Amino acid sequence: MRSPQDRIASMKLHLLGVALAAAIAPGVAAAQSKDATTAELKEQIAKMQAQLQQQQQAMQQMQQRLSELETTQQAQAAAAPTVAPAVAAAAQPVTDADIPQQEPASRIHKPPSALAGVEEPPPSGYVRLGDSGNMVKLDVVAQTDMMFDNKLMPYKDLFIPAGIPVEGQPFHDSHMQSNLSAKQSVVRMDFRRDTPYGLLKVVYKNNFFGFGGPDMDYNLQYLYGELEAKDYSILAGYYLSGFTDISVFPNTLDYEGPNSFTFKYAPQFRYTPVIWRHGEGRLTLPMTLEKPNADIALISDNQTYSKYPDVTLGLRYEAPDWHIQWSNLFRNLAVQSASSDRTRSTEAYATQLTFAAGVFGDDSVQGWVSTGKGYANFLQDITGFGLDAAFNPSLDLEATDAYAWGMGYTHAWSDAVSSSASYGYLNINPDFNVFIDQSLPDTTQYASLNVAWQFSERAMVGAEWLWGHNKTLAGDTGDAQRLQMTFRYDLNP
Template identity: 70%
Template sequence: MDALFCLFLAMALSPQARAQSKDPAIPELKLQIAKMQEQLRDQQAVIEQMQRHLAELEAKETAHVAAPLPSPTETRTVTAADLPQQEPASRIHRPPSAMAGVEEPLPEGYIRLGETGSLLRLDVIAQLDLMFDNKFMGEQDLFVPSSIPVQGSPFHDSDTRSNLSARQSAVRMDFRRNTPYGLLKVVYLNNFFGDGGPDMDYNLQYLYGELEAEGFNFLAGYGLSAFTDIDAFPNTLDYEGPNSFTFKYTPQVRFSPTLYRHGEGRLTLPMSLEKPNADIAVLGDYAPYSRWPDATLGLRWETPDWHVQWANLFRDLAVQSATGDATRTTEAYATQLTFAAGVFGDDSIQGWASAGKGYADFLQDIAGLGLDAAFNPQLELEAIDAHGYGAGYTHAWSDTLSTSASYGHLRIDPDADLFLDPGLPESTSFASLNLAWQFSDRAMMGAEWLWGRHRDLTGATGEAQRVQVSLRYDLNP
C-alpha cells in the first residue's frame, strides 16, 4: 500500500518537475559559448598569418645581410637598356666642328632621379669665339651677309674690327621616362643669343615633350620648325651658318607617323601646326597678323647612313588697319629638299634647296626684315618670291681632326612696283672653310674663314670677310 502511494505521488509531481528544469538562461549561455569559440578560431587564423609574415621578413633580412651591398654608383648606373632606342643611331661621323648641344644624346651619362622612374642627363657647354672682321658689320657676334655695308652706304670703307663672344655657350637637360606607350622625352636647351643686349642674354632654344613610340613620334612645345632639317646643317664654327638655310624656332605641335620600313630604313610623314609670324613690310597704321597657324607636311626617308627630306610649308599672311579695320590677305607657301649622308669613310655631305613665296622669315639671312610680303600700288598685299640653296662637306683627317666647307646663296624676286625699302637685300652669298681639332674628349679648338657678299635692291654690292677662332668645353657630350 505504501509503495502504491509513493508511485502515485511521483507520477503526479513529475510534470511540474520537468517544467521547473527548463531554465531560460541556458540557451543564452550556449549562444555566448558558440560566439567565443568562433572568435577564438578567427584569432588563431590571424596569429598563424602573422607568424608566416614574420618568417618571410626574417628570411629576407637574412638574405640581405648575407649578400654584399651594391655601391651607390652601381645602384644608379643607367645603361642603354634603360633608354630603348626605337630607331638605329646615326653612323654619320660627328666632326669636332659640329654644333654642340643639338643632337640626340647617347644613353651614357644619365642619372636616376630617385625612385621616380625618370632619368636626367645634364650638359653644359662653355665656348669662346674670337673674331676679326675686315670691316664693320651690323651683327658682331654672328656672320650675317645681309648686314654687310654696300657701296655708298655708311661703313662700306670702315677699318678692321675685333670681337670676343661667349654667346654660343649653352645648357641642355634631357629627361627620359619609359611609359606604356613608348619613351617619353622632355628636352631643354638654351644659349645666350637673346635680344636684350650685346652680351650673354638668355635665349631659349628647346623646351618640348616628345613621345617616341613604335609607329609614330608626337612632339609638343618649343623647338625647331618641322620645315627646318637640322640634320642637314653644315659643320660651321660660326653659329649663324649659311645664309640660305631655313632655320626657325617656334611653338608647335608635330605628329610623325611611320609609313613604311625596310631594313634599317623608314619612311615617315612629318606634319605640324606652328605659331605664325607674318613678317611684312607694312604701310601706315596696318599691322601684320595671320588667320591660322603655319602648317607643314613632308616626307622623310632615313637610315643610319643617310637621309633625304621633302618638306612643304603653308602660310597665311594678313594685315589690318588700326583705324578702319580694313584687311588685306595673301597666301604663302614654300617647298624644300634636304639631305645628309656619310661618304668615303668618315666624310659627310649636306645639301638643301628651297623655293616659294612669303617664307623669307624662315631664311636665315633675311628673317625679320619684313620680306614675307609687301603692298603694291593698288594697296593689295603680295607675297614675295624667294629661293635659296647650299651645300656643305666635311673631310675627316682623323677621328679628332676635320675640315669643313660650306656655301649658300639666296635671292628674293619682288615685283618692281612693291613698296619696299631699296636698301633691303636682293641677294646674299656665303662661304666658310674651317679646321677643327678635338684635343680631348670634352674640348675642341678650331679656326674658320668666312666670306659674304650682299647685293641690295638698287644693285649696290658689298663684301666682307671674317676669321674666327673658337675654344669649346663640353661637360657631357
C-alpha cells in the same frame, strides 16, 4: 636588478655550501664536543635536510620561471618582422637598352666642328633620378669665339651677309674690328622615362643669343615633350620648325651658318607616323601646326596677323648612313588697319629638298634647296627684314618670291681632326611695283672653311675663315671677311 639566470647561479652556489657543511658537520661536531648525544646529531641532520629540501624547491620554481620567460621571448622574436640592416643601394648604371631609340642610329661621323648640343644625344651619360623612373642627362657647353672682321659689321656676334655695308652706306670702307663672344655656350637637359605608350622625352636647351643687351643674354631654344613609339611620335612645345632639317646643317664654327639655310623656332604640335620600313631604314610623314609669325613690310597703321597656324607637311626617308627629306610649308599672311579695321591677306607657300650622307670613310656631305613665296622669315639671312610680303599700289598684299640653296662638305683628317667647307646662295624677287625698301637685300652669298681639333674627349679648338657678299635691290654691293677662332669645353657630349 639581477636576471633569473644570475639568481639560479647564486642558488646553486648556496646549495653547494650547504652540502659541504652537511658533509663535514659530524667531524666538526665531534671535535667541538665529545659529549654530543646521538639524538642531537639526528636533530641537526634533520634540520639540514629540511633546509636542503626547501632550497631544492626554490631552485625548481626559479628554473620553471626561467623556462617560461625563454618560451615567451622566443615567441615574440618569431612574431616580430625581420628588419634587415640598412644598406645603401648601389646606383644602377643607365645602359643603352634603358633608352631605346626608335629612329635609326646615325653612323655619319660627327666632326669636332659640329655645333654642340643641337641634335639628340647618345644614350651614354644618363643618370637615374632616385626611384621616380626618370632619367636625365645634363650637358653644359662653355665656348668662346674670337672674331676679326675686315670692316665694321652691324651684327658683331653673327656673320650675316645681308647686314654687310654696301657702296654708299656707312662703314662700307671701315677698318678691321675685333670681338669676343661666349654666346654659343649652351645648357641642355634631356629627360627620359618609359611609359606604357612608348619612350617619353622632355628636352630643355638654351644659349645666350638673347636681345636684351650686348653680352650673354638668355635665349630659350628647346622646351618640348615627345612621346616616341614604334610606329609614330607626338611632339608638343617649343622646338625647331618642321620646315627646318637640322640634320643637314653644315659643320661651321660660325653659329649663324649659311645664309640660305631655313632655320626657325616655333611653338608647335607635331605628329610623325611611320608609314614604311625597309631594313634599317624607315619612311615617315612629319606634319606640324606652328605659331604663325608674319614678317611684312608695313605701311600706315597696319598690324600683322595670320588667320590660321603655319602648316608643314613632309616626307622623310632615313637610314643610318644617309637621309633625304621633302618639306612643304603653307602660310597665311595678313594685315589689319588699326583705324579702319580693313584687312588684307595673301597665301604663301614653300617647298624644300634636303639630304645628308656619309661618304668616303668618315667624310660627309649636306645639301638643301628651297623655293616659294612668303617664306623669307624662315630663311636664315633675311629673317626679320619684313620680306614675307609687301603692299602694291592697290594696297593689296603680295607675297615675296624667294629661292635658296646651299651645301656643305666635311673631310676627316683623323678621328680628332677635321675640315669643313660650306656655301650658300639666296635670292629674293619681289614684284617691281610693291612698296619695299630698295636698300634691302636682293642676293646674298656665304662661304666658310675651317679646321677643328678635338684634342681631348671634352675640349675642342678650331679656326674658320668666312666670306660674305651682299647685293641690294638697288644694285649696290658689298663684301666682308671674318677670321674666327673657337675654344670649347663640352661637359657631357
